[in-house]
Amino acid sequence: MSHGLLFLLALTGELIAIASQNGSIYLFRVSRDGFSYKKSNKIRGAQPLMQLDWSSDSSFLQTVTADYDLSYCTYMQRSERFEYVVSLRFEYLFSGDVKSLSPEKSPIAMKDVKWYTHNATVGFMVSGMWNNRFYPMTSIISTASRSAAHDLLVSGDTDGYIRYPCINPKAEYNEEKVYSGTVACARFLFNDRNVVTVGGTDASLMLWQLVEE
Missing domain, CATH: 2.130.10.10 (YVTN repeat-like/Quinoprotein amine dehydrogenase)
Structure with a gap:
């Protein structure tokens, strides 16, 4: 292999x-x-x-x-x-x-x-993150992860942006730009309170906490 x-x-x-x-x-x-x-x-x-x-x-x-x-x-x-x-x-x-x-x-x-x-970046259940009406899609989504409770979806793209929208294309979202290039991987941890992300070119590892606004 x-x-x-x-x-x-x-x-x-x-x-x-x-x-x-x-x-x-x-x-x-x-x-x-x-x-x-x-x-x-x-x-x-x-x-x-x-x-x-x-x-x-x-x-x-x-x-x-x-x-x-x-x-x-x-x-x-x-x-x-x-x-x-x-x-x-x-x-x-x-x-x-x-x-x-x-x-x-x-x-x-x-x-x-x-x-x-649900780590697949394409499919029936994650189509909303490709055509969200609130942001222009000028890059390709490189990683995705659904929460264990099935109510949140985090995604990363080739321009280094991280979002956690839901499946609905009309949903609002939170967005952060922390990477210089592609986000290689983003995953929810078991408790759905934290997300781990890894950069592709800069190889930086980050731990995120989801907080109520």
Whole structure:
């Protein structure tokens, strides 16, 4: 496996998915309270994977590539293998606006899937942060994270801005400019009271606290 891996444990604690920069997803079965990992399966891809999420029932994975292609695959428990469900391509104008969504298969079945985490920067549930009416989209969103309570969404973009809007495109938001370039990663901590962000080029690590205004 190449460098640049994404590790994500399923809600059940029995499976761990590893997304690689070579486009492949590796599935490992976890045992002995997390001390033992056995490779179960692998699904090959062609594009570097940037984000990865498990569904709440551990039946589906969603991934986002470096080209902002969103793919869903289902985990077949009996055979312990993956199968692709649908792949979507989000095409962007230079302004960053969503131009079109071209499904290879019908994606409607995936719209109501409940996700244990939501780190994907594109998808049905996070479309509001791409076309929020209160700010011009002149950059590309590079990272996102949904809170555990499912009521907040933090995002970072390629110009170094950090926002935590909700899913509604009409929602107001808080914004900070603290990075000189791309925000590489932003994540809520377990209590939803803090957010950790990492810069891409300046590599600075920051801890944020959410406070009531």
